Amino acid sequence: MLESLFPNVEMEDMLTATYETLYMTIISVAGTFILGLMLGLLLYLSSPGGLWQNRTLNMVTASTVNVLRAIPFIILILLLFPFTDFLVGTIRGPKAALPALIIGGAPFYARLVEIALKEVDKGVLEAAKAMGAKYRSIIFKVLLPESMPALISGITVTAIALIGYTAVAGAIGAGGLGDFAYFYGFQRSDWDVVLACTILIILIVFLFQFVGDSLSRRLDRR
Amino acid sequence: MISIKGLSKVFQTKDQAVTAVDNLDLTIEKGEIFGVIGYSGAGKSTFIRLLNRLEDPSAGSVVIDDRDVASLKKKELRLARQDIGMIFQHFNLLWSRTVHDNIAFPLEVAGVAKKERDQRVEELIELVGLAGRGQSYPSQLSGGQKQRVGIARALANKPKVLLCDEATSALDPETTDSILDLLVDINQKLNLTIVLITHEMHVIRKICHQVAVMEGGKIVEQGDVLDVFLHPQKKVTKRFVDQVMGDPEKENSLNLIHDTYKSDSILKLHFVGENTNQALISDISRKFNIDVNILHGKITQTQKGAYGTLFVQFSGEQNEIENVVGYIQSTTVEVEVNPSA
Incomplete structure (x- = not known):
């Protein structure tokens, strides 16, 4: 039945493309989580009234984040070609898409991290200070655990944006389902291939949303 | 035990300076339950936060156990704070940690080893009457139980002083009494000095030995609780005495x-x-x-x-x-x- 619905879909190629999309998404989500968390913490801690209150640092971080977020993703990939080439050794394939995906995703996530951290109860931070906690303890034992459900929801939203970005990256040769839909579906007018790719991407989005939601719910003891 | 001299705190806003605590002198003896009462805006909250330097004083000294908290360096201040427990009106527990782990938190901060930590936490859970609730999360507890966790947490590092910032103001009268009983119990068992601020004369009457009445950033009346009850001098004090009488x-x-x-x-x-x-x-x-x-x-x-x-x-x-x-x-x-x- 599948063959009559999707006559032009090669199962093996499809699987490879799906694998490439998953690969790009998972690695870039992990990278975005770490880089975004660091940027978000920097934004939060250096803001007025923060633990490391520092106007210059705050301004530099905030401008970097804003500039990176302002650049359309497809242009960001092009701009990063030299950097990618230097880092990965090629500008083609799923691996080469990773720097652009992470640099595109992290600033977005950083803002979500900042919002999540701002929601942490000031009283709890004060209590930790009154106990003589070091900054490191306050960050790792109070700020991050107390904002974890929001941090997870944030990375879920970011992950879904990143799945979209992988498809965009596909248009300039990163591989994955976006690449497959464009070159094998659209350019050959095999619309069943485009449809199959769309369905697979939707399924991946649902999967990420589901995992993110249940994790966030499980961690929330409020 | 605690000796305060010329303590002031001025908050500088855009267009004016607000003096929250005004040139305060005070001595608190070891083992005493010292109450500070005042209406909101009297400066009592700022006062108690000056004692562990959650607010930096504008002038004056706060000597606790021969150590001037007001002039300590960052690291010394951190260590000094481990000797000063504090409980709060809204408990300020970590929702992400169980009762056990909340109480263990100050011990982790102080670098106590895991085995010793667990043992100490068990003692404290027993002391505040929460046996069996160690694995509960704060959201599963009542207000009174939350404050008991707060007290256990504050006592974890065997502090010399316990600061109570409106510790019973968010609780109903019955729960308030049980928490006050616990504080008296701790005061006697551990010979712990307790400084508390409140706007309820009931709290002063029930557990304090000494009382200071604050108004406009100053202490307007101070003494033995009975003396103050018997011969209130200032109008504000009379109003507080009337609260309970x-x-x-x-x-x-x-x-x-x-x-x-x-x-x-x-x-x-x-x-x-x-x-x-x-x-x-x-x-x-x-x-x-x-x-x-x-x-x-x-x-x-x-x-x-x-x-x-x-x-x-x-x-x-x-x-x-x-x-x-x-x-x-x-x-x-x-x-x-x-x-x-």
């Missing part, structure tokens, strides 16, 4: 008493810090040939003994009544014949 009611009923009982044998008995003469009334009616009619009164218990007034009417021979008055005067109960309204 219900003075307006007394004025009213005294007029009624005078209208109803035209006799000249109405006595006002004043009990102060008295534990031995609690049976005074039955004593009198046994020893003397008169009838005693209790008209109005209120006796309340403080840490330093009973305090309160009782209006009674004696009926009998004039001679005998005089004898009774003489007898009462020989006790520590103060007596006033035919008190004016």
Whole structure:
């Protein structure tokens, strides 16, 4: 039945493309989580009234984040070609898409991290200070655990944006389902291939949303 | 134990300077429960936060155990804070940690080893009466239980001082009493110095030894709780004493008493810090040939003994009544014949 619905879909190629999309998404989500968390913490801690209150640092971080977020993703990939080439050794394939995906995703996530951290109860931070906690303890034992459900929801939203970005990256040769839909579906007018790719991407989005939601719910003891 | 000199805190806003704490001098003895009472805006909250430097003082010194908290360097301050426990009006527990882990938090901060930490946490859970609740999360506890966790957490590093920032203000009266009992218990068991701020005279009456009344950033009256109850000097203090003694009611009923009982044998008995003469009334009616009619009164218990007034009417021979008055005067109960309204 599948063959009559999707006559032009090669199962093996499809699987490879799906694998490439998953690969790009998972690695870039992990990278975005770490880089975004660091940027978000920097934004939060250096803001007025923060633990490391520092106007210059705050301004530099905030401008970097804003500039990176302002650049359309497809242009960001092009701009990063030299950097990618230097880092990965090629500008083609799923691996080469990773720097652009992470640099595109992290600033977005950083803002979500900042919002999540701002929601942490000031009283709890004060209590930790009154106990003589070091900054490191306050960050790792109070700020991050107390904002974890929001941090997870944030990375879920970011992950879904990143799945979209992988498809965009596909248009300039990163591989994955976006690449497959464009070159094998659209350019050959095999619309069943485009449809199959769309369905697979939707399924991946649902999967990420589901995992993110249940994790966030499980961690929330409020 | 705690010696405060010339302590001030000025908040600089855009267009004006607000003096929250104004040149305060105070000495708090070891093992004492010291209460600071005041209405909101009196500066008591800023005052208690100056003690562990959650606020930096604008001037003055706070010497706790021979160490001036106001002039400590960052690292020294962190270590000093481990010797000062604090509990809060809204408990400020970490929702992401269980009761056990919340209490363990200050121990982790102080670098106590895991095994020792667990043992200490168990002791503390026992001490505050939460046995069996170690694996619960704060969201599963009632307000009173949350504050017990707060107290256990504050005591984890065996502090020398416990600061209570409106610790019972978010609790219902019954829970308030159970938390206050716990504080007295800890004060006696551990000989811990407790500094608390509150706007409820009930709290002062029930557990404090010494009280200071704050208004406009200054301490306007200070002393032994009983003395302050007995001879409130300032208007604000009288208002607080009335909170627990219900003075307006007394004025009213005294007029009624005078209208109803035209006799000249109405006595006002004043009990102060008295534990031995609690049976005074039955004593009198046994020893003397008169009838005693209790008209109005209120006796309340403080840490330093009973305090309160009782209006009674004696009926009998004039001679005998005089004898009774003489007898009462020989006790520590103060007596006033035919008190004016």
